[in-house]
Amino acid sequence: MCQTKAAIVLLLLFLAGCKPAPEPVIQISGATMGTTYHVTLVNPGELRADELKRDLDFQLEHFNTIASTYIGDSELNRLNRAAVGEWHDISPVLYAILNMAIEVSWLSGGAFDITVAPLVNLWGFGPQKHEYVPDQAGIDAAMALVGYQKLEMDMLEPKMLKREAVQLDLSAIAKGYGVDATAVWLASLGVTDYLVEIGGEMRMAGKSPRGDSWRIGVENPDPDAEGVLPVAVTDMGVATSGDYRNYFEKDGKRYSHTIDPRTGRPITHRLASVTVLDPSCAYADALATAFSVMGGDAALAMANSQDIPIYLIEKTDEGFVSRYSDAFAPYLEEQ
Template sequence: MLLLLFLAACSAKQPPFLQISGSTMGTSYHITLRQPSDEWTEKTLKEALDLRLQAFNQLASTYIPDSELNRLNSAPIGEGHAVMPMLFDILLLATEVSWLSNGAFDITVAPLVDLWGFGPVRHEVKPDDKAVAAALEQVGFDQIELDLLDKTVLKNRKLHIDLSAIAKGYGVDVVALWLESLGTTDYLVEIGGEMRVAGLSPRGDQWRIGVENPDVSNPETVPIRLGNIGVATSGDYRNYFEEDGIRYSHTIDPNTGRPITHNLASVTVLDPSCAFADAMATAFLVMGGDKTMKLAEQLQIPVYLIEKSEAGFVRRYSSAFASYLEQEK
């Protein structure tokens, strides 16, 4: 996941801000917030936050054997399985993004990711066409039925649901809403590069972040200013393998069963829901630049793209993104 860099610096002249950090979901989190009240210290906030993140992991992780998600994965095929409301909400949002992106986002893509060597067991061997076809038979978001009344989930065939492409963003939203419930209106929440901001930064102005440049020879970031919004970035230029001179990306197209071949290197999405931004960033990365821009303009989604070209990396963005660029202010 491409990292968004926090550029705002703290100032002693501003009202008190606290900073807490830790580990969750196999990555790290960093939070900067205006102190809600005297009773909340960095220590008490971290203790309470870690408990909430542990509970969220117990809900959505595939690495915890008895997680709510793994119980769903092991549930019988063809039978409705009751799940907790939060997990149902994640599945509903994931399904929405899948339909919006014509299947470019698919939470059942894990068999293909594993086949291509980008799952828990890493390898760098291109699978044959027969193996790809077999894996595709185990993929299909449209084989999941969600009952809105009973909050039950039914799988029409054997599927392995993996929420890694939406869970960090959803976790950011969970933390942000909890902080707001404590009374703070100024914060930055970041988990594994996905983030959500609200109110003012410690400098007393809008939060500023930098979109990382994939070109290591030119590491300069692109600064953007944010209001109350979530931010997510997906990139494919770091995680890949090569065989016979061909580069195979870790980003798998669920429709073809194969790694993407277009020149989109990274995509940054803004949305009030970090979970939606997280999922759409993955979908857009699968779709490629032209399809992304068409859908982003149609839905008025703020999107910033970095694409590879023979001359180096080039950038373009949707019309809804323009107002966030610092040079546009």
């Protein structure tokens, strides 16, 4: 399963001198979740950038204590160490993330799976990097510890039970949830026009500083291509997953960092990048990973059946080509 994200670019045309910004703007940025964040507020009223940054840093730091795999005593890591076969109380935030993750796992037929960490580590794409191909016995052993079906959620209270000793990794959904949480916080302050970005995942609302929809750009993985694809969106979350930056080669064969939880092996299809739109950035984040695992044909079929806006970039013998779902077409027409 994909653990890193392809680039998605915010086209801040008002900063590039296209025309003066018609509304006051506040921009704040910082570090979180092993990456960076950027927030743009339009017409912020009496809000001050320094106070917003202080409060946002505090909230994101608290979120990290819940969902991080790198903080030893985070709630997620405590849950990973918790006993098997017992119900454990969890925070409402972690409960919401896990429920959404399981929903996307079910919807994608297991292409998305937050228990995939043993396979990611086995193939050398986890904290301990290496570049060798594991044997089948190692893959089988790791696969025995993978499977979202090994998790059980209480339907009435924020509790979870692990049927087996699985290890949860939320890296393919946590940044998107952090974006959503930040957006909800901004709305609670009365902000109606904003863009939030964490590690390439975005959510925007209202109008851009130009007074129209926000513009984002989907990066082309072709190093010889010029520019990005502009997309007009608002009141929407955006996430992109890609397969063209993180891999290793052994004996002339390329091994992708995108691991299919259903096979235990890196993907072999030619889908290079997928961008997903959804009102929830967390949901878009998880779906982007699922579609990256599924491949172009399966991803497009599922997106069209579920009315999900997605944009695919695939590598062919003639170069990179793009396809998109029916639900994505209106966003291109708004350019």
